[in-house]
C-alpha cells in the first residue's frame with residue numbers, strides 16, 4: 150500500500166508539471182482527488198487493511214492527499230497570476246484614456262473671469278475684499294454716516310461684533326486707495342449679502358463687480374467709454390442702454406446705466422419687473438469725501454466708480470429667469486454650463 154501511494158504521488162506530481170491551463174488543472178484535480186479519483190479510491194480501501202497497519206498507512210495517505218491538494222492550489226494561483234499578466238500585456242497604452250467626469254465652472258465664475266480679462270486688458274488690477282466688513286469701509290468711508298437715510302437702501306446683515314456682511318463691493322474702494330494710492334485702476338469682484346425677501350430677481354447672496362479708476366482729470370466721458378467697452382466685452386455686441394441720474398452718497402454726479410432686458414427683448418417680464426429695462430450699472434464720479442477717506446487729495450485727484458450687478462449680468466447672458474437657481478446647487482441646472 151505504501152508503495153502504491155508513493156507511486157501515485159510521484160505520477161500525479163509529474164502530470165501536474167505539464168499543466169498549461171486551468172481546464173487541465175481541473176481535469177487532474179478530478180482525476181486524483183475527485184469523488185471517484187485515484188487517490189480517493191485508495192483511501193476507500195484503507196478500511197480493508199489490518200488494524201495495526203491502518204494508523205500508519207492512513208497517515209501517509211493523508212499526507213499524499215494534502216501534498217497533491219497543496220500543489221494544485223499553488224498551480225491554480227500561478228495560472229491566475231499569469232492570466233492577469235497577459236491581460237496587462239495586452240493593454241494598448243496608446244489607446245485614448247477613459248473619459249473622466251470633471252466639474253465645470255459656475256456661470257458666475259465664467260462671467261467674472263471674462264470681465265477680469267476685459268479689465269486686465271485696460272490696465273485694471275483685480276482685488277478681492279473680505280466678506281465680513283467693518284461698518285467703516287462698508288458705509289462711513291463711503292460718505293454714508295450713521296444717521297444717513299441711504300443706509301436704509303441696503304438691508305444689512307449686522308453681526309453681533311458690530312461688523313456687517315458686506316452689502317456691496319464698494320466697500321473695497323477706500324481699502325484699495327489706502328493700499329495703492331493714486332493713480333489707481335482696479336476692479337473688485339465679490340459676494341454681497343442683503344437681508345432681502347427673495348423672489349425671481351432678488352436673493353440674499355449675490356455677486357457684484359466694482360470698478361474704480363482714480364487719476365487726474367477723469368471725466369464722465371472716460372466713465373462712459375469704459376462702461377461701453379465692458380458691455381461690448383460681455384455681450385460681444387452692442388446692447389441698448391439708457392442713462393438716468395441716480396443717487397449714491399459716494400458718487401457725485403451719480404448715474405444708473407440700464408440695459409435693455411435681454412430675457413424678454415424689452416417687452417417686459419418678471420426679471421425686469423415688466424419695465425423692459427434692467428438696472429445693471431450704477432456709476433458716477435467718486436465723491437471728494439471718499440477720495441479723502443482713501444488718503445488722497447480731492448483737489449488733485451478724482452475718478453469714477455461703478456458697481457456692476459454681476460449676478461444680473463449672468464442671468465441676462467444665459468437667459469436665466471430665476472436668480473435662486475444660481476445658488477440652488479441643483480446639478481440639473483449647473484451641468485448646463
Ligand code: DAH
Pocket residue numbers: 316317318319359360397399400403431432433434454455456457
Ligand atoms: N454699491 C452700490 C449698490 O450696491 C452700487 C454702486 C453705485 C456702486 C454707484 C458704485 C457706484 O461704484 O458708483 O447699490
